[in-house]
Amino acid sequence: MDRTKKTVVEILGIILAFCLLVIIVYYAGSGISKTFLKAGEVTHAVWTKHYMGLVRVLGIVTCILTLAWYFFARFFFKITNPFGVGKRTIWVIIGVVNLLACIVVPMLYVHNDTVVKLGAPLYVLFLLLFGVIGYYSCSLLATPASYKYTPIGAEKLWRGMLRKRRTKE
Amino acid sequence: MSYYFISIGGSGAKVMEAVTHLCAAGMLPTEEKLYIMSIDPDVGNGNLARSSAALHCYNSFQLFKTGADTPLFKNKVELANPFVWNPTEHDKCLDDVMSYQAYRGTPIGDLYEVLYTKKERSTLLNEGFRGHPSIGAAVMAKKVAMDKDTAELSSDDEPWKRFKMLVNQDAKSGSVARIFLAGSVFGGTGAAGMPTIAKLLQQTFKTLYDEGKVLLGGALILPYFSFSPTRTDSLTGQVYASSENFLTNTQAALKYYSVKNKDEDIYHSMYFIGDNILAPVQKFSVGSSSQENDAHVVDLYGALAAIDFFQTDVTKLKKCSYITHADDNRFSWSDFPNLVFKDLNGNEESIPLKDRFAQYIRFIFAYVHLVKPVLKDLSAGHLKDYQYPWFIDYLEDLNIDTLEVKNFEEYTECFVRWLLQLEGKEQHTRNIELVHPMVIAGLNPASIHGELFANCVIGEDSKITIHELWYRLTESDCRDEYADGFGRFLRVLYDCCEKR
Numbered sequence: 001m002d003r004t005k006k007t008v009v010e011i012l013g014i015i016l017a018f019c020l021l022v023i024i025v026y027y028a029g030s031g032i033s034k035t036f037l038k039a040g041e042v043t044h045a046v047w048t049k050h051y052m053g054l055v056r057v058l059g060i061v062t063c064i065l066t067l068a069w070y071f072f073a074r075f076f077f078k079i080t081n082p083f084g085v086g087k088r089t090i091w092v093i094i095g096v097v098n099l100l101a102c103i104v105v106p107m108l109y110v111h112n113d114t115v116v117k118l119g120a121p122l123y124v125l126f127l128l129l130f131g132v133i134g135y136y137s138c139s140l141l142a143t144p145a146s147y148k149y150t151p152i153g154a155e156k157l158w159r160g161m162l163r164k165r166r167t168k169e
Numbered sequence: 170m171s172y173y174f175i176s177i178g179g180s181g182a183k184v185m186e187a188v189t190h191l192c193a194a195g196m197l198p199t200e201e202k203l204y205i206m207s208i209d210p211d212v213g214n215g216n217l218a219r220s221s222a223a224l225h226c227y228n229s230f231q232l233f234k235t236g237a238d239t240p241l242f243k244n245k246v247e248l249a250n251p252f253v254w255n256p257t258e259h260d261k262c263l264d265d266v267m268s269y270q271a272y273r274g275t276p277i278g279d280l281y282e283v284l285y286t287k288k289e290r291s292t293l294l295n296e297g298f299r300g301h302p303s304i305g306a307a308v309m310a311k312k313v314a315m316d317k318d319t320a321e322l323s324s325d326d327e328p329w330k331r332f333k334m335l336v337n338q339d340a341k342s343g344s345v346a347r348i349f350l351a352g353s354v355f356g357g358t359g360a361a362g363m364p365t366i367a368k369l370l371q372q373t374f375k376t377l378y379d380e381g382k383v384l385l386g387g388a389l390i391l392p393y394f395s396f397s398p399t400r401t402d403s404l405t406g407q408v409y410a411s412s413e414n415f416l417t418n419t420q421a422a423l424k425y426y427s428v429k430n431k432d433e434d435i436y437h438s439m440y441f442i443g444d445n446i447l448a449p450v451q452k453f454s455v456g457s458s459s460q461e462n463d464a465h466v467v468d469l470y471g472a473l474a475a476i477d478f479f480q481t482d483v484t485k486l487k488k489c490s491y492i493t494h495a496d497d498n499r500f501s502w503s504d505f506p507n508l509v510f511k512d513l514n515g516n517e518e519s520i521p522l523k524d525r526f527a528q529y530i531r532f533i534f535a536y537v538h539l540v541k542p543v544l545k546d547l548s549a550g551h552l553k554d555y556q557y558p559w560f561i562d563y564l565e566d567l568n569i570d571t572l573e574v575k576n577f578e579e580y581t582e583c584f585v586r587w588l589l590q591l592e593g594k595e596q597h598t599r600n601i602e603l604v605h606p607m608v609i610a611g612l613n614p615a616s617i618h619g620e621l622f623a624n625c626v627i628g629e630d631s632k633i634t635i636h637e638l639w640y641r642l643t644e645s646d647c648r649d650e651y652a653d654g655f656g657r658f659l660r661v662l663y664d665c666c667e668k669r
Contacts, residue, residue: 081539081619085557145558149558
């Protein structure tokens with residue numbers, strides 16, 4: 001696969017992964033909400049409708065942050081000499097911003113939408129799925145080759161696979 | 170083995186340096202070995218020291234497993250042992266070599282006295298023949314151990330013993346031994362050796378020579394530099410080469426070759442290479458380590474002449490070859506002859522020199538700029554390896570603190586220095602437009618301007634920036650089963666430097 005095709009596939013892959021995460025977070029959150037929604041308050045059906053809006057916004061924000069890392073690594077970090085390469089600090093910063101987004105975006109959303117009430121388990125869900133699994137897994141699997149070992153743990157993953165393939169050959 | 174290269178004297182050594190680089194870049198027509206030997210009474214000659222440094226480095230790292238189907242390091246070399254054959258011994262003059270005392274007073278002794286002046290006879294030959302080929306011709310004809318049978322040759326007769334054995338082996342196996350000599354016709358050692366050694370080789374391999382199993386070619390270097398002796402050298406009355414005599418010497422030598430080669434048909438192919446603009450030598454030297462002249466485009470032509478001789482079919486070999494170049498004041502890639510490569514089925518493919526050399530130049534520059542500055546620190550764990558995916562992919566498990574790797578790094582220094590000298594920045598006699606004039610940033614250690622990398626070869630917009638190269642390095646994989654270790658990494662780097 002040539003580099004352009006690979007880029008398109010990886011970008012689409014990240015978007016698809018976040019679409020899946022949105023669906024998972026929606027259904028998981030919908031289930032979790034039954035534990036903290038009390039009788040007399042907003043009905044579950046209305047809550048889920050508003051909750052879907054939040055999940056969509058959060059999914060888009062975290063997906064954009066994940067794609068930001070990808071685009072930086074693929075198009076903006078130009079290497080002209082062998083020093084100052086790697087850019088792990090930037091990868092970590094985007095990761096932290098992503099985690100913060102998983103808390104701040106729902107808080108702001110709740111502030112503007114009084115229907116959506118969120119319990120602590122839902123914040124954990126957002127952090128876990130959008131923050132950790134979304135950003136980390138996508139950057140682990142789909143960081144451009146020049147920075148393929150920048151995400152922590154990528155070295156172990158890819159080296160293991162490389163060794164297996166070389167042993168087979 | 171079928172290729173033999175013998176450099177004679179300082180000019181020959183400079184051609185040998187160019188041959189080394191072309192050989193490392195895989196420019197020889199087939200994958201056969203190249204036997205290299207040097208003849209110089211001035212063993213400490215600076216030109217020889219520099220050219221043999223590159224060659225000795227190549228000899229050390231040529232065993233890197235770069236895999237099959239790659240021109241990179243495809244031609245292995247065998248260096249003569251001893252590498253430099255010195256026809257004279259230390260602190261000997263012509264009288265000692267010719268055993269003059271034994272013949273003194275005899276008719277032979279008298280003739281000898283007529284032929285050589287007292288000064289010529291008594292000058293120590295430690296620093297060569299000092300522009301007096303008549304001294305060198307006598308010494309070489311006496312000292313080359315080729316007239317005995319191989320069985321009679323002892324270890325004292327090396328490197329001629331092994332040379333003779335290899336040529337005979339070639340003949341036995343049915344292959345053709347192509348022997349190429351390079352030396353000047355205007356100085357001392359080359360002018361003495363080129364006709365003498367060629368004649369001795371013709372006599373030694375007479376039968377094989379007549380059968381066409383031994384082919385003899387020569388790059389006869391005509392004047393291309395000039396110098397002025399220092400006042401001290403003039404005052405002390407030393408015997409030394411004088412550039413005022415170069416043209417006279419050359420005229421006499423050319424007449425000699427014209428007559429001799431017509432009568433005796435010694436060389437199968439001769440290449441006369443010189444320059445009508447004589448580049449001034451920065452520092453005059455009678456010889457020894459201070460005789461270190463910069464590389465010149467004539468050296469490159471000499472090396473290309475050797476390749477032409479190696480690649481041309483025996484039926485197409487010309488007594489004298491001509492080559493023209495478009496502009497008198499400049500040299501560019503199109504001025505050089507094409508390379509011809511033969512596959513195992515004997516099919517020939519002609520490729521412009523630039524196509525192959527450009528990739529090799531990028532390869533060396535890439536190593537110097539991207540790899541060398543960080544390799545030691547990476548290996549020692551002083552740098553974070555995740556930053557260098559190519560290190561993790563190819564080098565992390567290797568011990569790179571080896572002599573071969575060190576020699577390769579030393580070789581890259583030699584190559585960059587040679588290229589810079591070839592461009593003639595110091596001489597300002599010609600515009601040699603091969604690589605971008607600003608791309609080489611410095612020497613010792615060699616460094617390049619990374620931002621000029623994509624356009625480092627003049628006339629070729631490769632679009633391979635340092636960033637692109639890095640990308641290619643990190644996404645590619647070498648699937649050649651014969652490539653291994655550090656050689657595998659170099660192979661990948663070389664492949665990544667290909668213009669696509």
